[in-house]
Each structure stands twice: as structure tokens, then as C-alpha cells.
Amino acid sequence: MKPETMRGVALTGHGGPECLEWREDLPRPAPMAGEVLIRVAAAGVNNTDINTRVGWYSKGDNDAGDASWAGAPLRFPRVQGIDVCGHIVAVGSGADPAQIGARVLVEPCLTHAQGQMLARPWFLGSECDGGFAEYCTVAARHAYAISSPLSDVELASFPCSYSTAENMLTRTNLRDGETVLITGASGGVGSAAVQLAKARGAQVAVITRASKAQSLRDLGADIVVDRDANDVQTLGADSIDVVVDLVAGDMFPRLLNVLRPKGRYAVAGAVGGPMVSLDVRTLYLKDLSFFGCTALEQEVFGKLIKRIETGAIKPLVGAVFPLKDISAAQRAFAEKNYTGKVVLTVADDKRN
Structure with missing residues (x-):
């Protein structure tokens, strides 16, 4: 293989x-000014990979014109993959060469890309290659x-799911002693939210299959x-301070019913269906606050790194596949017969 090319999966x-x-024979990227080049060791599989592939984010019946996270057309071929763990092997002009050799996790929500500050965040593997x-290359920051x-592999299970969960808890300001209800709790974001909520001192209620309860x-x-x-x-009316919802669909009205007055509802997924029924009287008579959570708050990823380094949260890897077997990995992901993440190995540790 030529030095200017690399192996990978193209959408x-x-x-x-x-x-x-x-x-x-994919073109090997070169870091622009302020960027770093990362040799990828492992990458997690997420709902967003499949949603992006099928055009699920489009509001126009899978119209390719608005099928990215940012509501714009994707450019093909695109290298997906929002979860990245790897090592910095080169830097562009203006980036600190002392970073070379560092093992890194990549923040999935990008405010800087291709040498410029973005008016609207991009997401790794969607608006740019992942x-x-x-x-892959990203801005050094x-x-x-x-x-x-x-x-x-364990580190690659963190970036997208755990930062999404931490962002939802940050946006809703979940506090010590409060009660949070988490839907889709056995998935990557849900299981992350359980750990992160406990780290904040909250009481945690979850919705899941009986087989995942233990x-x-x-x-x-x-x-x-x-x-x-x-x-x-059965939780009881007005019993929950915060709902972290990753499902939506038919369950949505009941989630609002169990929220206390001035409760907070955060959503970052809709695997149960994006269209919901809302009685607006519930919203305003209970003084509820709604939070749509996609772009990360500035402090979220740094806080997540510290929680990982101190061992306050642990990785949950349900299955591991080589990158070349991505189709099998995504099938396993869709079957959801596990708790935690599916991770793809890209390079052996000894090659980093």
C-alpha cells in the first residue's frame, strides 16, 4: 500500500x-493548519452511523438534501465513524509537535474544522471524515x-455515547438527590447515563427489557x-425530576406525566419513532422544560475525560469486530442483544 493511501470503509x-x-486505496488525509493526524486504533459503532447511511435524519422522507446532522447533503464517498481512539502521528502548521505520540480520544462534536471556526457544529463521520x-484528521483542540x-477498544466505547449522556445531564442540571428516568437504558447512551447520573448522586430509574434488568x-x-x-x-405521577429520553415514540406522553412540576425533559434519540403526541397543557401547566441535545456544551468532553481517568465510570463493550467486518458489526448492533457498545478494531496497539 502506498504511503499516501490507507485502508478503510467508504460510504x-x-x-x-x-x-x-x-x-x-482511500486517500490518506494530511493535517491542515491547526490540525493533527491520528492513526486510528479503534472506533465505536453508533446509531448515528446507521441513521446517516440510510438518510434517517432527513425530514423529507430520506431526501439526500438534508440527511446529515447539520441538515445539509452528505458528500460521498464519506468515511464514517464518530467514536475515535488513536495516537497522534503528525501535526499541521501551528499545532504543537509535542502532541505527537499522545493517545487521544476525539471530541465528536466539532466547532473547528478544515482550518476555520464553524457557524454550526459538524460531527465526525458526517460532515467530515471520521x-x-x-x-483521520481533526482540529488539535x-x-x-x-x-x-x-x-x-475500551476507550473507543466512550466518546459519542458518554458525551451525549453527560451533555443531557449537564443541560438538565441533574443534581445530587434528584431522581432521573432513563429510557433505552441498555444501549450505549442509556448505560452511560446510568453511570454518569450515579456519579452525580442521583437516584436512577431505567426502562429496559427484563433480560437487561440485572x-x-x-x-x-x-x-x-x-x-x-x-x-x-407505576413510578407514580409527579415522581421524576429529570427524564433522559432516547426512545420517544408512543411512550412520550407517559414520560411527561411522571415528571414533577418544573421537571426537565431531555431528548437525544428517537428509536421508538420521531413523531410524538403532546398535550401542550401538560407542558405549560406543569411548567416543564424541554431540552433537545445534540451539540455538546463546551465543558462536557473535558469533564468526561477526567471521569474516565479517575475511574469514576467504566467502559461497557458488548462485542468487538475488525473494521473490515463492519456490516456484521452493524447487524449485531441492530439486534441489541447486549448492554453497551460494539467496537471496531482498526489498528493493533503494536502498530500505533
């Missing part, structure tokens, strides 16, 4: 797994050095609600 268009093409290849005994109790969940029993109301 060639919107559609099924056939749009994911393994290639050994970690499903041997190398988005590459966070990390000191941890955890493996590259694994979530082991993470710290205090109350487990059976998703299939449809019994959210």
Missing part, C-alpha cells in the same frame, strides 16, 4: 449495507490526550421498569 451513498465499501479508516490503563442494576440503577409491560405509570 458510497444512502442505502443499505451494500453502500459500505472496504477499500485499500474513524472508520486507518487515519478536539483531540484530547488521555492517560488510562484501559485498552484502545446488568443495569449492576451499573447502579435503583429502579427498573419493564419496557414490555408498558408500566411507566
Whole structure:
């Protein structure tokens, strides 16, 4: 393989797994001014990878014209992969060469890219190429050095899911002693939210399948609600301070009913369906606050790095696949027969 090329997976268009093409001649990126070049060691699989591939973010019936996180067309081929753990191997002009050799996690929400400050955040693997290849580039400010005994695979399970969860808890200002209800709790973001909420001293209620109940109790969940029993109301009216919702769909009205007056509702996913029924009287008579959570608050990723380094949170890796087997990895992800993350190995530790 030539030095100017690399191996990776190219997304060639919107559609099924056939749009994911393994290639050994992808152009190897070069860091621009203020950027770093990262040799990717491992990359996590997320809902956003599949949603982006199929055009789910479009509000125009999967119209490719608005199918990215930023509501703009994707440019193909695109290297996806929002979760990146790797090592800095080169820097562009203006970036500190002392960073070379550092093991890093990449902040997935980008405020700077391609040498400029962005008017609207980009997301790694959507508006620009990400970690499903041997190398990627990001602005140096988005590459966070990390000191941890955890493996590259374990570290790659953190960036997107845990920063999304931490952002939701930050936006809602979840406090010590409050009660939070988390939907979709066995997934990457949900299981992260359980740990992060416990780290804040909150009481944690979760909605999940009965088969996942014990694994979530082991993470710290205090109350487990059976998703299939449809019994959210057993929590009681006005019993929850904060809802962290990753599901939406038909459950949405009941989530508002269990919120206390002046409760806070945060959403960062809609796997149960994006269209919901809202009685506006519930919203204003209970003085509820709603938070849509995508772009990260400035302090979120740095706080996450510190929690990882101190061991306050732990990785949850459900399955590991080589990058070349990305289609099988995404199938395993969609089947959701695990708690935590699916991670792709891109390079062996000894090659970093």
C-alpha cells in the first residue's frame, strides 16, 4: 500500500449495507493548519452511523438534501465513524509537535474544522471524515490526550455515547438527590447515563427489557421498569425530576406525566419513532422544560475525560469486530442483544 493511501470503509451513498465499501486505496488525509493526524486504533459503532447511511435524519422522507446532522447533503464517498481512539502521528502548521505520540480520544462534536471556526457544529463521520479508516484528521483542540490503563477498544466505547449522556445531564442540571428516568437504558447512551447520573448522586430509574434488568442494576440503577409491560405509570405521577429520553415514540406522553412540576425533559434519540403526541397543557401547566441535545456544551468532553481517568465510570463493550467486518458489526448492533457498545478494531496497539 502506498504511503499516501490507507485502508478503510467508504460510504458510497444512502442505502443499505451494500453502500459500505472496504477499500485499500482511500486517500490518506494530511493535517491542515491547526490540525493533527491520528492513526486510528479503534472506533465505536453508533446509531448515528446507521441513521446517516440510510438518510434517517432527513425530514423529507430520506431526501439526500438534508440527511446529515447539520441538515445539509452528505458528500460521498464519506468515511464514517464518530467514536475515535488513536495516537497522534503528525501535526499541521501551528499545532504543537509535542502532541505527537499522545493517545487521544476525539471530541465528536466539532466547532473547528478544515482550518476555520464553524457557524454550526459538524460531527465526525458526517460532515467530515471520521474513524472508520486507518487515519483521520481533526482540529488539535478536539483531540484530547488521555492517560488510562484501559485498552484502545475500551476507550473507543466512550466518546459519542458518554458525551451525549453527560451533555443531557449537564443541560438538565441533574443534581445530587434528584431522581432521573432513563429510557433505552441498555444501549450505549442509556448505560452511560446510568453511570454518569450515579456519579452525580442521583437516584436512577431505567426502562429496559427484563433480560437487561440485572446488568443495569449492576451499573447502579435503583429502579427498573419493564419496557414490555408498558408500566411507566407505576413510578407514580409527579415522581421524576429529570427524564433522559432516547426512545420517544408512543411512550412520550407517559414520560411527561411522571415528571414533577418544573421537571426537565431531555431528548437525544428517537428509536421508538420521531413523531410524538403532546398535550401542550401538560407542558405549560406543569411548567416543564424541554431540552433537545445534540451539540455538546463546551465543558462536557473535558469533564468526561477526567471521569474516565479517575475511574469514576467504566467502559461497557458488548462485542468487538475488525473494521473490515463492519456490516456484521452493524447487524449485531441492530439486534441489541447486549448492554453497551460494539467496537471496531482498526489498528493493533503494536502498530500505533
